[in-house]
Amino acid sequence: MNIKMLIYILGKVLLLEGALMLLPIGCGSFYGEKELIVYAILAAAYMLAGFLISLKKPKNMTVFIKDGCVATALSWLVLSIAGCIPFILTGEIPSFTDAMFETASGFTTTGASILNNVEGLSHTSLLWRSLTHWIGGMGVLVFLLAVVPMTGGSNMNLMRAESPGPTVGKIVPKVRSTAKMLYYIYLAITVIEIIILYACGMPFFDSVCSAFGTAGTGGFGIKNDSFTSYAPHLQWIVAVFMLLFGANFNFYYYVTTRQGAKALKMSEVKVYLAVAAVATAIISVSIYGMYGSIEASVRHALFQVATCMTTTGFATTDFDLWPALAKFVLVALMFIGACASSTGGGIKISRFQIMFKSIKRELESYIHPRTVKKIHLDGKSVETDVERSVALYFFIYLIVFVTSMLIVALEGHDLETVFTSVTATLNNIGPGLSLVGPTRNYSFFSDLSKWVLIFDMLAGRLELIPILVFLNPFTYKGIIKKAPKIQG
Amino acid sequence: MISFGKRGLKIIVVGAGKVGDTLVNRLAEEGHDLVIIDKNVDRLTELANLCDCMGVIGNGASHEVLEEAGVSNADLFIAVTESDELNLLCCTIAKQFNKKLSTIARVRNPDYGKEIPYLRSKLSLEMIINPEYEAAVEAARLLYLPAAILINSFAHGAAEIVKIKIPEGSVLDGKTVAYLGSNYTNDILIVGVERGEEVTIPNGSFELKSGDIISFAATRKNCHAFLKSIGFQTNSVKSSIIIGGGKSAFYLADQLIKSGIDVKIIEKDPKRCDELAELLPKATIINGDGINEALLEETGIRDVGSVVAMTGIDEENIMLSLFARQISKGIKSVTKINKISFTDVINRLDLGSVIYPKQITAEAIITYARAKQAGIGSNVEVMYHLFDERAEAIEFKVKEPSSVTNKKLKELSLKPNTLVSCINRSGKITIPTGNDSIEVGDSVMIVTKNKGFTALTDILK
Numbered sequence: 001m002n003i004k005m006l007i008y009i010l011g012k013v014l015l016l017e018g019a020l021m022l023l024p025i026g027c028g029s030f031y032g033e034k035e036l037i038v039y040a041i042l043a044a045a046y047m048l049a050g051f052l053i054s055l056k057k058p059k060n061m062t063v064f065i066k067d068g069c070v071a072t073a074l075s076w077l078v079l080s081i082a083g084c085i086p087f088i089l090t091g092e093i094p095s096f097t098d099a100m101f102e103t104a105s106g107f108t109t110t111g112a113s114i115l116n117n118v119e120g121l122s123h124t125s126l127l128w129r130s131l132t133h134w135i136g137g138m139g140v141l142v143f144l145l146a147v148v149p150m151t152g153g154s155n156m157n158l159m160r161a162e163s164p165g166p167t168v169g170k171i172v173p174k175v176r177s178t179a180k181m182l183y184y185i186y187l188a189i190t191v192i193e194i195i196i197l198y199a200c201g202m203p204f205f206d207s208v209c210s211a212f213g214t215a216g217t218g219g220f221g222i223k224n225d226s227f228t229s230y231a232p233h234l235q236w237i238v239a240v241f242m243l244l245f246g247a248n249f250n251f252y253y254y255v256t257t258r259q260g261a262k263a264l265k266m267s268e269v270k271v272y273l274a275v276a277a278v279a280t281a282i283i284s285v286s287i288y289g290m291y292g293s294i295e296a297s298v299r300h301a302l303f304q305v306a307t308c309m310t311t312t313g314f315a316t317t318d319f320d321l322w323p324a325l326a327k328f329v330l331v332a333l334m335f336i337g338a339c340a341s342s343t344g345g346g347i348k349i350s351r352f353q354i355m356f357k358s359i360k361r362e363l364e365s366y367i368h369p370r371t372v373k374k375i376h377l378d379g380k381s382v383e384t385d386v387e388r389s390v391a392l393y394f395f396i397y398l399i400v401f402v403t404s405m406l407i408v409a410l411e412g413h414d415l416e417t418v419f420t421s422v423t424a425t426l427n428n429i430g431p432g433l434s435l436v437g438p439t440r441n442y443s444f445f446s447d448l449s450k451w452v453l454i455f456d457m458l459a460g461r462l463e464l465i466p467i468l469v470f471l472n473p474f475t476y477k478g479i480i481k482k483a484p485k486i487q488g
Numbered sequence: 489m490i491s492f493g494k495r496g497l498k499i500i501v502v503g504a505g506k507v508g509d510t511l512v513n514r515l516a517e518e519g520h521d522l523v524i525i526d527k528n529v530d531r532l533t534e535l536a537n538l539c540d541c542m543g544v545i546g547n548g549a550s551h552e553v554l555e556e557a558g559v560s561n562a563d564l565f566i567a568v569t570e571s572d573e574l575n576l577l578c579c580t581i582a583k584q585f586n587k588k589l590s591t592i593a594r595v596r597n598p599d600y601g602k603e604i605p606y607l608r609s610k611l612s613l614e615m616i617i618n619p620e621y622e623a624a625v626e627a628a629r630l631l632y633l634p635a636a637i638l639i640n641s642f643a644h645g646a647a648e649i650v651k652i653k654i655p656e657g658s659v660l661d662g663k664t665v666a667y668l669g670s671n672y673t674n675d676i677l678i679v680g681v682e683r684g685e686e687v688t689i690p691n692g693s694f695e696l697k698s699g700d701i702i703s704f705a706a707t708r709k710n711c712h713a714f715l716k717s718i719g720f721q722t723n724s725v726k727s728s729i730i731i732g733g734g735k736s737a738f739y740l741a742d743q744l745i746k747s748g749i750d751v752k753i754i755e756k757d758p759k760r761c762d763e764l765a766e767l768l769p770k771a772t773i774i775n776g777d778g779i780n781e782a783l784l785e786e787t788g789i790r791d792v793g794s795v796v797a798m799t800g801i802d803e804e805n806i807m808l809s810l811f812a813r814q815i816s817k818g819i820k821s822v823t824k825i826n827k828i829s830f831t832d833v834i835n836r837l838d839l840g841s842v843i844y845p846k847q848i849t850a851e852a853i854i855t856y857a858r859a860k861q862a863g864i865g866s867n868v869e870v871m872y873h874l875f876d877e878r879a880e881a882i883e884f885k886v887k888e889p890s891s892v893t894n895k896k897l898k899e900l901s902l903k904p905n906t907l908v909s910c911i912n913r914s915g916k917i918t919i920p921t922g923n924d925s926i927e928v929g930d931s932v933m934i935v936t937k938n939k940g941f942t943a944l945t946d947i948l949k
Contacts, residue, residue, distance in 0.1 A: 173542040
């Protein structure tokens with residue numbers, strides 16, 4: 001394993017985190033809050049430490065897929081730990097576990113909170129909390145690849161470990177240009193959202209935080225009631241932007257580079273929108289009785305569908321009170337998740353597409369046992385390797401899910417709470433149902449359960465494999481060098 | 489990724505074989521945007537994992553595949569698949585998309601040998617490369633001057649960089665570079681010394697030792713005189729055994745016979761032997777497996793002046809050269825390595841000269857890409873890698889006055905590990921000293937450990 005390179009990457013991550021803290025510092029000085037001192041000191045400390053650590057460029061910059069996984073997992077851990085310290089030092093979230101939960105929830109774009117009173121936080125910390133969503137959404141290593149020139153072709157292994165989806169391709173030949181392109185698109189849509197929200201009457205600070213929350217499909221609100229108290233037209237805007245950020249970013253690349261034909265060919269985006277539309281229709285009908293007006297029921301249905309499917313986790317209403325059918329559809333959407341190569345979580349539409357096609361082929365093989373058939377997606381055949389890894393992904397997902405539920409269940413809460421808390425964290429959504437419903441929070445869990453859920457958030461964001469490779473002792477076999485034996 | 493501060497070219501390479509691999513790796517290092525087309529998914533994935541490029545699966549001559557690879561806004565198109573005809577077809581079709589596209593095809597079948605200029609102009613190809621032929625030229629050069637381990641020629645053959653190993657008890661042992669200049673000759677310039685793993689671009693006080701491998705720049709005439717003065721043989725070999733009768737063996741035998749060297753070719757395949765016998769009436773063609781001690785003895789490997797191992801299997805070539813050098817002291821051996829990449833191991837073996845056809849091809853194309861990247865002002869003429877890619881020798885044509893022209897060399901502050909090793913002024917080659925200067929119209933050869941030079945002014949700090 002290339003330990004020098006790992007340290008170099010971690011140094012850069014720390015440097016980047018320090019630099020990102022400048023934004024809340026600016027905000028703090030605008031509002032004249034004393035919390036900014038903590039942020040200023042930490043930013044300086046992180047940047048200095050990061051600078052010193054990554055001062056020496058390793059000679060060998062090769063990153064194998066194994067190193068990529070470990071680097072990604074470690075980066076996210078370091079990011080979360082370094083990111084939670086300001087909450088502890090400002091005394092806003094005094095417990096380490098809670099602060100870690102909140103920050104991990106931020107970076108993994110989960111949006112599950114342990115705060116009883118969000119509005120009690122300083123503006124500085126609120127902005128930092130939302131900013132973690134924005135960075136976590138597209139990925140910090142992708143950001144690093146975009147801004148730091150890294151040598152060698154193997155940096156694709158870093159991107160692959162961090163980006164969501166069954167296969168990760170480049171949209172342009174160079175990793176760096178690909179990463180840059182993704183961030184340009186990401187930044188552009190975020191800025192557009194901020195402008196639209198502000199122009200439609202949302203306060204500027206709220207617009208920025210909401211846009212960050214939507215862009216990363218995170219879901220930290222800056223109000224205790226999330227989005228309930230905002231005007232209906234603002235809810236419409238946010239619902240649409242949530243859906244936009246949940247779509248495959250290659251779609252936007254094709255649109256901006258005027259390859260419209262390719263964009264229209266992307267079946268994943270089509271399926272994604274179709275599923276959202278059907279779900280919205282079912283829920284609208286089922287909740288019509290509660291709201292009475294068509295506009296309100298469609299708005300609430302669409303907003304909640306968008307929030308669950310893109311795994312954002314905002315809420316405009318307490319959907320825990322909805323009828324069972326509507327609630328079930330939402331939970332189902334939480335598992336399906338958004339598109340690959342988006343900022344959303346969940347299992348991802350394209351995995352479902354591949355699996356359904358595999359099932360179809362399997363059934364057909366009973367009719368014509370000797371038939372040879374390849375699965376096609378967007379006119380390209382899917383390699384058997386990809387198919388296999390998708391099938392395994394489902395199984396690993398199940399194991400992680402059940403194990404987490406078992407541990408969380410030890411506390412003795414009702415099944416709905418246990419089930420949806422794991423669902424909401426492993427799929428990076430945020431709110432679940434019952435005790436973890438949209439108007440409540442995660443503060444009542446024991447520390448053990450919180451750590452399990454923190455693990456679920458990280459595992460879910462990095463799509464299981466990197467975290468499992470990171471935790472697998474075999475990964476480190478032979479790293480500690482023994483004294484060479486003298487050969488005869 | 490070395491960044492030039494310039495935009496990399498958008499290059500499409502068809503064929504992820506031996507040459508394709510090397511080429512893609514090297515071009516990626518130079519910072520170009522690369523798209524590779526190949527039918528073989530596994531080879532593509534492997535390549536895309538190793539270096540920063542994008543793979544497109546499919547046939548490089550297909551319209552749709554080319555479109556997906558983005559041929560319409562590409563700058564350079566290189567076809568290096570196994571088949572000559574496919575390469576030519578790919579280039580022709582790619583050219584239909586984009587008239588400004590420069591195309592390079594690999595064509596190696598001797599059938600087309602005489603038609604290269606015709607093909608080039610009719611299909612408007614920028615360059616046709618023939619690694620087998622180039623390898624043969626390099627091998628022949630080494631047989632004409634057996635003392636050298638490696639010869640790269642510059643200034644259209646007028647100047648050379650020659651690599652030799654200082655033998656035990658040589659007059660050079662323990663002498664400084666400055667002593668060499670004042671006592672032997674001022675017409676040569678040592679541009680690099682390899683000692684173990686270290687590569688140095690030496691200054692005057694550098695002390696040479698036996699066992700060092702030195703590279704020096706000189707005109708061809710001076711080179712011979714210098715080698716003679718330090719006790720080397722400078723006559724060309726009289727006879728040669730070529731083992732393996734492939735395309736490069738044919739090209740090599742053809743050249744050697746023309747310059748009066750006696751050639752024997754050992755080839756396994758009787759059909760190929762027939763063909764060779766027809767094409768090369770003056771050569772002795774022996775049908776048999778080259779990797780057979782008795783056959784080699786029978787062919788007279790103990791008495792021959794040189795042996796060239798050119799079979800299709802690298803391991804066999806290495807064994808053959810080792811065997812030849814073991815049984816016959818002073819034999820000149822040339823080993824062709826196609827595929828294997830354990831350069832460090834190969835360097836440690838006593839193989840004599842080694843030639844790498846894929847490197848020769850890659851170098852020619854990279855030279856072209858650099859020239860293209862630098863645009864019209866560019867003037868990279870030739871580029872070679874020395875010492876396993878740790879240094880480069882680049883020949884520039886000086887077309888216009890700049891900050892390096894008309895100044896004494898000692899007044900220029902060059903980047904570290906950079907040397908102006910040779911100036912060609914209208915055909916007259918000078919090995920420069922501090923008092924010489926570069927003028928417009930010169931061709932200048934630079935040796936440097938820095939990478940990515942595209943213009944002469946890059947040599948300045």
